[in-house]
Amino acid sequence: MIVRSNQRVLVGLLVVSQLAIATSASANAWLLWYVVQTIDYKGSGSTQTPWTLIETLPDYQECEHLLSEKVNMFAQLPTATNKHVQILGHIRTNTWYEGAEPIASQTWRYDCFPATVDPRGPKGK
Numbered sequence: 037m038i039v040r041s042n043q044r045v046l047v048g049l050l051v052v053s054q055l056a057i058a059t060s061a062s063a064n065a066w067l068l069w070y071v072v073q074t075i076d077y078k079g080s081g082s083t084q085t086p087w088t089l090i091e092t093l094p095d096y097q098e099c100e101h102l103l104s105e106k107v108n109m110f111a112q113l114p115t116a117t118n119k120h121v122q123i124l125g126h127i128r129t130n131t132w133y134e135g136a137e138p139i140a141s142q143t144w145r146y147d148c149f150p151a152t153v154d155p156r157g158p159k160g161k
Contacts, residue, residue, distance in 0.1 A: 065151040066099035067092050070107075073143045087155040090146075099148035106146055 068090040075082045090106070093099040103126055110121070110128050120131045132142040149155055 065092050065094060066096050066148050067151055068099050068102050068146065068148055070106075070144060070146045071155070073145075075141045075143075077129055077138050077140060092151070093148075096148060096150075103146045103148055110144070 067068065069087045070090060071087045072085045073082060074084075091102060093102060105127055107123055107126055110123070118133050118134065122129045122131070126146045127143060129141055130144045131138050133139060
């Protein structure tokens with residue numbers, strides 16, 4: 037009977053330790069998100085996409101590294117003659133022109149958030 041009781045305690049401790057490890061891993065995880073704002077200067081105004089998750093990473097440094105890769109990837113793409121690309125930190129803005137007048141822009145914002153933060157805001161109940 038003592039052996040069976042010790043087995044239950046051991047199993048209980050294993051379950052608790054696995055939960056602690058899983059909780060610790062997710063608490064340290066960082067998530068790379070993006071959001072896009074589009075502005076039509078000649079008509080429909082401004083729209084914004086919901087925040088979209090790109091990837092879950094084990095730590096902040098890896099998240100920042102992937103963020104930099106995403107932004108720099110766009111910096112290397114060829115642009116049309118009527119388009120201007122500006123990159124400032126983790127924000128990339130494309131602006132299209134008709135002559136000297138801007139006609140539309142699209143701003144991509146990338147951010148790393150801890151797994152405990154959802155940039156979309158609180159969920160309804």
